[in-house]
Amino acid sequence: MSTTTLPAPVHKMPREDYLNATYGLRSWLLTTDHKRIALLYLGSVTVFFFIGGLFATMIRIHLLTPNGFLVTPETYNKLFTMHGVAMIFFFLIPSIPAVLGNFLIPLMIGAKDLAFPKLNLLSWYIYLVGGCFVLYSFGTGGLDTGWTFYTPLSSVYSNSAVTPAVIGIFINGFSSILTGLNFIVTIHTMRAPGMTWFRLPLFVWAHYATSLVMVLGTPVIAITLLLVGLERMFHLGFFNPALGGDPILFQHLFWFYSHPAVYIMILPSMGVISEIIPTFARKPIFGYSFIAGSSIAIAVIGFLVWAHHMFVTGESTYAALTFSFLSYLVAIPSAVKVFNWTSTLYQGSISWDTPMIYAFGFIGLFLIGGLTGLFLACLGLDIHIHDTYFVVAHFHYIMVGGAVMGYVGGLHFWWPKITGKLYPEVLARIAAVTLFVGFNLTFFPQFMLGYMGMPRRYHTYPPEFQVLNVLSTAGASILALGYLLPMLYLTWSMRYGRVAGPNPWPATGLEWKTASPPPTENFDVTPEVDWEPYDFRNRPDLGLAASGPLPAPAHGDD
Amino acid sequence: MSEHIVSPKIYLVIFLTLMAGTAATVWAAYHNFGAFNIVIALAIATFKATLVVLYFMHARYSPKRTQLVIVCSIFWLAIMLVLTLADYRTRGMHESRLAPPSNSNLVRA
Amino acid sequence: MHRTGELYGHFETLEQQKDSAALGMWIFLVTEVLFFGGLFLTYTINRHAFSVAFGAASNTLDLKLGGGNTVVLILSSLTMAMAVWSAQVGKKQWVSIFLIATLGLGTIFLGVKVIEYKQKFDHHLIPGSSFDMRYHSEHPGPNDDPKEIAAEKEELEKAFAVDPDINAHAQLYFSLYFGMTGLHALHMIVGAGLLLWLIKGSFAGRYTPQYNTPVEIVGLYWHFVDIVWIYLFPLLYLIDRHQ
Secondary structure (H helix, E strand, O other), rough: OOOOOOOOOOOOOOOOOOOOOOOHHHHHHHHOOOHHHHHHHHHHHHHHHHHHHHHHHHHHHOOOOOOOOOHHHHHHHHHHHHHHHHHHHHHHHHHHHHHHHHHHHHHOOOOOOOOOHHHHHHHHHHHHHHHHHHHHHHHHHOOOOOOOOOOOHHHHOOOOOOOHHHHHHHHHHHHHHHHHHHHHHHHHHHHOOOHHHHOOOHHHHHHHHHHHHHHHHHHHHHHHHHHHHHHHOOOOOOOOHHHHHHHHEEEEEHHHHHHHHHHHHHHHHHHHHHHHHHHHHOOOOOOHHHHHHHHHHHHHHHHHHHHHHHHHOOOOOOOOHHHHHHHHHHHHHHHHHHHHHHHHHHOOOOOOOOOOOOOHHHHHHHHHHHOOOOOOOOOOHHHOOOOOOHHHHHHHHHHHEEEHHHHHHHHHHHHHHHOOOOHHHHHHHHHHHHEEEEHHHHHHHHHHHHHHHOOOOOOOOOHHHHHHHHHHHHHHHHHHHHHHHHHHHHHHHHHHHOOOOOOOOOOOOOHOOOOOOOOHHHHOOOOOOOOOOOOOOOOOHHHOOOOOOOOOOOOOOO | OOOOOOOHHHHHHHHHHHHHHHHHHHHHHHOOOOOOEEEEHHHHHHHHHHHHHHHOOOOOOHHHHHHHHHHHHHHHHHHHHHHHHHHHOOOOHHHHOOOOOHHHHHHHO | OOOEOOOOOOOOOHHHHHHHHHHHHHHHHHHHHHHHHHHHHHHHHHHHHHHHHHHHHHHHOOHHHHHHHHHHHHHHHHHHHHHHHHHHOOOOOHHHOOOOHHHHHHHHHHHHHHHHHHHHHHHHOOOOOOOOOOOHHHOOOOOHHHHHHHHHHHHHHHHHHHHHOOHHHHHHHHHHHHHHHHHHHHHHHHHHHHHHHHHHHHHOOOOOOOOOHHHHHHHHHHHHHHHHHHHHHHHHOOOOOOO
């Protein structure tokens, strides 16, 4: 490390900030402050993460033995469905945008709030109402259609509580749409003077791209699930072949949203990584405009690939060929990002702080997840590994290895800003490594299982697959520990952590120029931006000089 | 953003054109143009919709950003329709070409 | 969130606030395009697969009511545009008058829609177990012209000869008809609610050349609902009129 240790400055908590400006339950439930709404979301997505995690735990325990000993086959169907629904619609999609995005976008662009603060609060309530419908479905018969709701199983044959679940996801869609709409308008109209488009943090670019997907994709899943609900309630036939309808049409409409939805999960995470890497490499990010442009490219190309989920459904061969080709194209902007992140590290003065460990973990896991995605985009190979554990492992590498790593890494990175406190660094590094090891042990065996032919969504498997399944379950328990640790010490640090000060790392974004935690209005005076992004050398306002040592990151247990 | 005020005269002209379009679409529906029936109906509807967007919704006088938003909505709608229909229109084409040769072909071979 | 006059505290200027509101509404309309887009795609695939049934089912719709409603709705778009104009040039009274006219026309549209739905109900054309394309021609009402009934019967028999499963396939048409017009009507009802709110504001003289954002963005919404109908009318009413 080229940094030297200077005497650590002693910081005091600001006298008044967004957390203590007003008190009482009412001041939280009726708040229009984007920072408080972000915390409301943080609480509610964590609840759904626990619910989804509980189902995952039961799945992994059940699969310890070839015949499964925990639940009946019917219950098993419900477990993987409810795991998927809770995790995808109620954790992964809102996690980074609604928590970190909500908190940070106005701070990063120098605005007092999002453009529509009341809509922002409304979107949280909509999320809650949607969530209640889904929990009602889970509690009154469960859901066994798979998170994909394929018809006619979901619309005719399933005996589980499909209707409330479909209504819940339909409602929840509007929460997502409102968040995306709010972000787009905010980024367009609320930027501080001097904050030009190419001075925006890459986190904001990533959220702009994410919002595009939310706004353009979510309405299609809304109408699709509405039609499924109507079909189930009134015995209509849109997607029911017995009545002349077409189930493949349902899959087209479903994946038109649900494939781009993968980018709703991964793009914000990429934004987080783009903030962490320059900060702990102490170097301007390499290829700023390419990373920004690749976010938009991923959002656009992501809409052209959906039918690669349908290679074995009987869609036309020519369509399959086209979608296979288009799917390969997504690899280009994704690779651009990975190359630029690694190039940023070159000749950087890298410190192995917790957020950086998550960022490195992200790059490695995303690489594996992305490359195995190319296997699946390959038309011929996909027919062999379609609907096997290979697919399960692939999308968990993207969604858990990618999106959740970014989310947890981002929570650590901005925790001092959100709470004003530092977390214990040693414990946090141990947790980050635990998470990484547990994750790989859980899901790498699943690649092998899938390639050997173990189908997904089965409650039983041949005995020769047991060793790998036991490994996977063992990994899942380590993974669970990796999630529990941060929850414990982050909560602990809110009360007992060291005071962070406005810019503990130090990082260069506008959000680090205001107090930690920020005041309700974010900035005492509207800031004016006259610097380029990620410049660690010409920022006298942050105490970063053109020459001399850069201050070392502050830690909670130094 | 300097606001552009559209005069009522233009609104009236647009309204009358829309009425004419409605009449034209009904007229066209009573005549058989074969495969072009749906094309004509959609062309007239699109013409009418364009007038509404450009004048009633002031898109013609709006900032470029608004116009971009409109173009995006059309583009993404087109993605959904075109790529899905591409599947439906090409179903079975490949399979029919690979159909097993009939007996007469086998004999010749 | 404090507020000075019409300016909310998190905005710097009224212009920024107006800019944000207009962009927000446009983006909302994009989501609406994609929302209805999914329905239009479902319609397209099904109409292509069952063109005879869709043609026969479409011909049961009342063209006079549908066409009349089209005129009413386009007229309401004109009055809405005029309401925006009145606010822009500061004719406060006319804002109220044009908004009330728009609301009135919208209500007429919804009323006609109710009449049409009732007719379909009477003719057993609601998807379900009692759906029967032949019902109306076999049980004509006292006001029906016997000649028209005979023509309808003949046309139906022709359609049945081509597509014997027409009762199943026409149900798909009517599912879409009720789905699409129902969602459209729901948007009209939301629009009517917004108009009521605007009318209340206009009575208080709230909309001036300096501040008329609410009228303008509700106008955008109203015109969009009009555009949806501009497509629904030929696609639902005019499939197969040229026999």
